[in-house]
Amino acid sequence: xxxxxxxxxxxxxxxxxxxxxxxxxxxxxxxxxxxxxxxxxxxxxxxxxxxxxxxxxxxxxxxxxxxxxxxxxxxxxxxxxxxxxxxxxxxxxxxxxxxxxxxxxxxxxxxxxxxxxxxxxxxxxxxxxxxxxxxxxxxxxxxxxxxxxxxxxxxxxxxxxxxxxxxxxxxxxxxxxxxxxxxxxxxxxxxxxxxxxxxxxxxxxxxxxxxxxxxxxxxxxxxxxxxxxxxxxxxxxxxxxxxxxxxxxxxxxxxxxxxxxxxxxxxxxxxxxxxxxxxxxxxxxxxxxxxxxxxxxxxxxxxxxxxxxxxxxxx
Ligand code: GLY
Numbered sequence: 585x586x587x588x589x590x591x592x593x594x595x596x597x598x599x600x601x602x603x604x605x606x607x608x609x610x611x612x613x614x615x616x617x618x619x620x621x622x623x624x625x626x627x628x629x630x631x632x633x634x635x636x637x638x639x640x641x642x643x644x645x646x647x648x649x650x651x652x653x654x655x656x657x658x659x660x661x662x663x664x665x666x667x668x669x670x671x672x673x674x675x676x677x678x679x680x681x682x683x684x685x686x687x688x689x690x691x692x693x694x695x696x697x698x699x700x701x702x703x704x705x706x707x708x709x710x711x712x713x714x715x716x717x718x719x720x721x722x723x724x725x726x727x728x729x730x731x732x733x734x735x736x737x738x739x740x741x742x743x744x745x746x747x748x749x750x751x752x753x754x755x756x757x758x759x760x761x762x763x764x765x766x767x768x769x770x771x772x773x774x775x776x777x778x779x780x781x782x783x784x785x786x787x788x789x790x791x792x793x794x795x796x797x798x799x800x801x802x803x804x805x806x807x808x809x810x811x812x813x814x815x816x817x818x819x820x821x822x823x824x825x826x827x828x829x830x831x832x833x834x835x836x837x838x839x840x841x842x843x844x845x846x847x848x849x850x851x852x853x854x855x856x857x858x859x860x861x862x863x864x865x866x867x868x869x870x871x872x873x874x875x876x877x878x879x880x881x882x883x884x885x886x887x888x889x890x891x892x893x894x895x896x897x898x899x
Pocket of ligand 1: 744762763764765773774775776782794795796797798799
């Protein structure tokens with residue numbers, strides 16, 4: 585796909601249920617600001633998505649990276665998925681036990697295998713053979729802010745993190761990282777590492793990163809399903825209606841009950857090539873932030889009301 589000529593854009597989320605306050609807002613603005621600088625410097629979408637998700641992982645504020653929650657055997661298994669919309673290259677590694685911040689390893693591994701999914705154990709052996717093991721973490725945040733947030737981290741499992749990015753050349757990328765969701769049997773794998781479920785990017789369509797109950801997202805291939813439907817929508821208002829309808833269908837399909845979306849509690853961020861950025865959730869609260877070149881700067885919020893507009897409004 586040739587470059588779209590559309591402005592660079594960075595959209596990130598920190599999962600359904602993450603609480604919003606001014607500390608977190610300022611932290612996310614710092615992350616978005618770093619992403620903005622990288623995009624303006626001409627860095628590719630993949631690399632920017634890895635570095636901003638890496639900052640979210642390192643913070644320990646979310647159920648991803650340093651903040652990831654353990655499974656029932658006490659072992660933390662992290663899932664990461666990333667996709668390059670230019671080439672459709674994908675790398676998903678579920679069940680990582682040897683890296684605290686999995687996206688930090690992606691610049692060393694991505695594009696170096698024809699495989700799409702690698703188990704955490706196999707990936708760990710590869711990483712060790714490369715002499716990479718756990719990379720040193722740059723000291724990004726001060727100790728006081730880390731204490732504030734590590735004390736408040738929600739052990740219910742909220743806080744998958746993800747980003748969708750369009751770079752200066754118009755290429756897209758999506759990256760999602762998680763410690764899972766709530767109580768998990770040992771070895772459980774969620775949606776984040778699985779292409780089309782939690783993570784997807786295609787320069788011709790758009791990019792998406794999902795959050796919420798992985799079992800629901802996996803069973804309904806929610807990420808690609810929503811992205812594809814939005815791409816086929818005639819205009820932005822009909823794309824909004826389409827997202828809403830699909831989320832309801834998913835909720836009802838999974839729960840088996842009309843109007844009972846409890847088990848369909850999912851959300852995400854999406855950048856459509858045709859219709860722009862969207863933040864959506866059903867029926868939770870999704871903390872997300874965005875920056876788009878040439879618009880009114882950085883926006884962070886945890887409320888994207890369907891009645892008003894479930895989309896980011898930049899004007
Ligand atoms: N959405 C994250 C997970 O269920 O693993």
